[in-house]
Amino acid sequence: xxxxxxxxxxxxxxxxxxxxxxxxxxxxxxxxxxxxxxxxxxxxxxxxxxxxxxxxxxxxxxxxxxxxxxxxxxxxxxxxxxxxxxxxxxxxxxxxxxxxxxxxxxxxxxxxxxxxxxxxxxxxxxxxxxxxxxxxxxxxxxxxxxxxxxxxxxxxx
Amino acid sequence: xxxxxxxxxxxxxxxxxxxxxxxxxxxxxxxxxxxxxxxxxxxxxxxxxxxxxxxxxxxxxxxxxxxxxxxxxxxxxxxxxxxxxxxxxxxxxxxxxxxxxxxxxxxxxxxxxxx
Numbered sequence: 001x002x003x004x005x006x007x008x009x010x011x012x013x014x015x016x017x018x019x020x021x022x023x024x025x026x027x028x029x030x031x032x033x034x035x036x037x038x039x040x041x042x043x044x045x046x047x048x049x050x051x052x053x054x055x056x057x058x059x060x061x062x063x064x065x066x067x068x069x070x071x072x073x074x075x076x077x078x079x080x081x082x083x084x085x086x087x088x089x090x091x092x093x094x095x096x097x098x099x100x101x102x103x104x105x106x107x108x109x110x111x112x113x114x115x116x117x118x119x120x121x122x123x124x125x126x127x128x129x130x131x132x133x134x135x136x137x138x139x140x141x142x143x144x145x146x147x148x149x150x151x152x153x154x155x156x157x
Numbered sequence: 158x159x160x161x162x163x164x165x166x167x168x169x170x171x172x173x174x175x176x177x178x179x180x181x182x183x184x185x186x187x188x189x190x191x192x193x194x195x196x197x198x199x200x201x202x203x204x205x206x207x208x209x210x211x212x213x214x215x216x217x218x219x220x221x222x223x224x225x226x227x228x229x230x231x232x233x234x235x236x237x238x239x240x241x242x243x244x245x246x247x248x249x250x251x252x253x254x255x256x257x258x259x260x261x262x263x264x265x266x267x268x269x270x271x272x
Contacts (some may be wrong), residue, residue, distance in 0.1 A: 043246070046246050118219050120254065
């Protein structure tokens with residue numbers, strides 16, 4: 001009797017969500033489900049979900065200035081890379097453009113609310129890159145190798 | 158679908174301390190419901206404010222920001238703030254942002270009262 005083929009993996013998801021805070025838990029859940037299915041453990045999935053959540057929150061708050069109902073396009077994809085795979089998340093908005101060189105994490109020695117999102121994104125993901133498309137808005141591309149013995153981040157045992 | 162809205166489950170006030178039990182997800186979507194309640198309790202100037210995070214399943218930087226704001230209010234009133242029963246997931250964001258240096262994080266209400 002022949003061996004059945006392995007179940008097909010979902011290696012790319014595209015979402016289009018409005019710029020409302022209610023989109024955050026939905027996108028977070030999709031990202032976490034996907035990375036869990038690709039071999040990440042729960043703690044790593046939670047950390048990646050947090051990074052994507054922070055990027056999305058920045059789009060809603062800063063890119064669109066809190067204006068609801070504006071479009072945000074998200075693409076989540078995984079590519080096999082030897083042991084484990086590489087996760088890449090693209091988030092595209094059509095709001096305010098900012099010089100990518102000015103998007104920095106802030107000094108963590110200052111105890112004040114706000115401004116932590118970029119630091120969290122850069123701490124969790126291997127790469128975080130912002131760009132300004134010619135037709136307006138911003139794109140942030142974040143990637144991280146998952147599975148395969150990747151070094152951990154705080155809170156991800 | 159499970160309701161993960163952040164909310165204040167319980168507030169217990171005693172001469173020793175005010176204990177606030179939070180529940181749900183403390184993210185940008187949900188913290189607006191919790192923030193004013195926390196500030197209202199800060200305005201009562203408790204000597205010790207204990208925030209129980211045992212039922213908080215998720216927190217992002219907006220949730221952390223609310224706790225930083227509470228920290229500043231309590232400190233300005235010369236009070237003490239203790240965070241208790243933090244899950245590893247919630248603890249993770251405090252470590253990533255290095256805010257675990259500032260907050261006193263305890264395992265239990267008893268420990269929070271003793272420290």
